[in-house]
Amino acid sequence: MTILVAVVSYNSERLIPDLIAGLRTGLDGLKWHLTVADNDSRDNSVALVRELAPEATVVEMGRNAGYAAGINAAVAASPSYDAILVLNPDVRLTPGCVPRLLEALEVPGTGIAVPNLVDGDGVLIHTQRREPSTLRMLGDAFLGARRAGRSRLLGEIVTTPSAYEAETCADWAEGSTQLISAECFARIGPWDERYFLYSEETDFALRARDAGLRTRYVPEAKAVHLEGDSRVSPGLWALLTLNKVRLHRRRHGALRASAFWAATVLRESSRAALGKKPSRAATRDLLTPSRLREKPGPASVARWAR
Structure with missing residues (x-):
């Protein structure tokens, strides 16, 4: 073995x-x-x-x-x-x-x-x-x-x-x-x-x-x-959030994914309103159609590191 x-x-x-x-x-x-x-x-x-x-x-x-x-x-x-x-x-x-x-x-x-x-x-x-x-x-x-x-x-x-x-x-x-x-x-x-x-x-x-x-x-x-920093890094949290939507779309199709996307926007925007920077980054990406279409990569994280 x-x-x-x-x-x-x-x-x-x-x-x-x-x-x-x-x-x-x-x-x-x-x-x-x-x-x-x-x-x-x-x-x-x-x-x-x-x-x-x-x-x-x-x-x-x-x-x-x-x-x-x-x-x-x-x-x-x-x-x-x-x-x-x-x-x-x-x-x-x-x-x-x-x-x-x-x-x-x-x-x-x-x-x-x-x-x-x-x-x-x-x-x-x-x-x-x-x-x-x-x-x-x-x-x-x-x-x-x-x-x-x-x-x-x-x-x-x-x-x-x-x-x-x-x-x-x-x-x-x-x-x-x-x-x-x-x-x-x-x-x-x-x-x-x-x-x-x-x-x-x-x-x-x-x-x-x-x-x-x-x-x-x-x-x-x-x-x-010891854990990573997805909870505190805007770039990593935005990527995590977008990938949830991508996964849901691949498994369930565009129609059901649209409802999941809306619920995700609600969650992140409500937390962004409380001043949470990771959720602010996630909300901005969720509301930018090109972000959901792009292939995830290092630039997805680096964009929010600047």
């Missing part, structure tokens, strides 16, 4: 030493291989991986190709595997994490296994998700994500505390730490590179669910996610 650890790096030099140390802890007792796809980092990421993990495979993308493209490149460049551990550079595995996820993959109908995640302060991260819908977007708009998430009909983010106490299945899960069976990737992959960043894990998990392969949450498997 061999685990492929697929990591996408982008200016991740400060994270790599602890990442590699955590792999040796979380994968103890298993045979594994690390492949890092580097999205044209300007720091010392590539050299540091080669120094600290000389046995690893490094794929230099030559450009910032996005998260899905990095995962696909890492998988394509790797030796044979029985499961793929998709891992963000800012995730720290705890002892026994991956063996427990591997056990969960053996449950019939499971294609993806995800752990219990906490942030750097030890606070539970609500990683389970329901499929995005217009009603759930409206629930978020009027009630807020935490309150809406207690309702199966009204919330996309599962926030009910009891949902994180026992093993269960979700429509999809936050994509920083996922163990995907080789069968699942062969049937559902590759990840859709059109999203660049955000919603690619949603798309993959929903397509897997449609094919009868579920995402299983495993509370006994634990990891720490």
Whole structure:
């Protein structure tokens, strides 16, 4: 049994030493291989991986190709595997994490296994998700994500505390730490590179669910996610929001997507009115038709960094 650890790096030099140390802890007792796809980092990421993990495979993308493209490149460049551990550079595995996820993959109908995640302060991260819908977007708009998430009909983010106490299945899960069976990737992959960043894990998990392969949450498997800055970066939040609309349109068609778009505009514009800069950026992009038509890429983020 061999685990492929697929990591996408982008200016991740400060994270790599602890990442590699955590792999040796979380994968103890298993045979594994690390492949890092580097999205044209300007720091010392590539050299540091080669120094600290000389046995690893490094794929230099030559450009910032996005998260899905990095995962696909890492998988394509790797030796044979029985499961793929998709891992963000800012995730720290705890002892026994991956063996427990591997056990969960053996449950019939499971294609993806995800752990219990906490942030750097030890606070539970609500990683389970329901499929995005217009009603759930409206629930978020009027009630807020935490309150809406207690309702199966009204919330996309599962926030009910009891949902994180026992093993269960979700429509999809936050994509920083996922163990995907080789069968699942062969049937559902590759990840859709059109999203660049955000919603690619949603798309993959929903397509897997449609094919009868579920995402299983495993509370006994634990990891720490130091987390990114999508909540505070206007560019990243706008991209995340637009990609939700793009995903909905691809799955449900233009007519239903128009209602989802309207609900998303309502949510973001109401928060923009309260002075939230990320929502202001998202609202402006949502109301600019060319933004929804363009292919997401680094410029989508850079536009709001100026």
